[in-house]
Amino acid sequence: MSLCNSTSENRKWSSLFGSSFPMFPVEAFERTILKFVAIAESIDLPFHLTGGSISSVYGEPRLTQDIDIVVSPEVARNRVDDFVHRLASSDFLFTEGVVRQSVENGDLFQLLDKSESLKLDIYPRELIPGELQRSQRLELFEGVFLPVVSRTDAAISKLIWIDKGSQRSRRDLRSIFRGCNPPQQTEIRNAADKLLLSELLDEVLAESDEIR
Structure with missing residues (x-):
């Protein structure tokens, strides 16, 4: 996670991102996302955020409760044991068999943050080849820069x-x-x-x- 000083341009991104989630405090989304970020970074798992929330950043703001995250399919398969181990000691609820099978097949699986009651949709595949290499880092929360789909x-x-x-x-x-x-x-x-x-x-x- 990269931290640096806010600018007016970066505050625009965080404002647009936060406006996508009216049903929960934006701090809850920040906590949930950063829990996943900590797990991904601990096993060197490349990822970026995508989906409706990022559409609001790049285009017209709209309401969503989806947090979509793409992870590297190759690294996820190679580090699936470490990934499951980290999840087991986290606040995320998951089914180990589903996670393992989804990683193997490149299928969507979900993680539920039991503390915040928020759900992450994890995609262990690239919809567009090479998209993770083209990620951009934006300040989605104050002082917090994260990789997002270009x-x-x-x-x-x-x-x-x-x-x-x-x-x-x-x-x-x-x-x-x-x-x-x-x-x-x-x-x-x-x-x-x-x-x-x-x-x-x-x-x-x-x-x-x-x-x-």
Whole structure:
């Protein structure tokens, strides 16, 4: 965990991140996330935050109770015994068999912080190859900088989820795309072309944000 002085730009990120979680004090989310960070760092497990909360940072703020974390599938498999051991002595409730099988298969598993009653969704796989190497560090809490999915990868992941049927991701994608600079927008379009999703991208971007 990297700590440094706040700036007005970094305070903007933390403000946007915190506004995503109206049902709980932002301090509760900070405590829960940092418990996982401590475990990940203790076994050198690369990770970053993603999902709806990061969409609010990069695009239009929206309410969510999801905390999504991507971890390195290779390191998770190699260090699964250490990972389970650290979890066993933490505040997280989990099922060991589910964690082990999910890590092996690259499937989602969940951790419940029994102290805060908050849930983490852990993805031991990269939706976009190399996304963990492109992570950005943002100040999500005051003085606390954490790795998050890059802006372009956040947009591309939304496009993939839209292709899988997610309607909520459509508005997220438009909002994130508008916040990208021209080179980033070009990168997103190139990625969509490689995924054969260019037509879907154009369709989503042409839609109105108005609720009907």
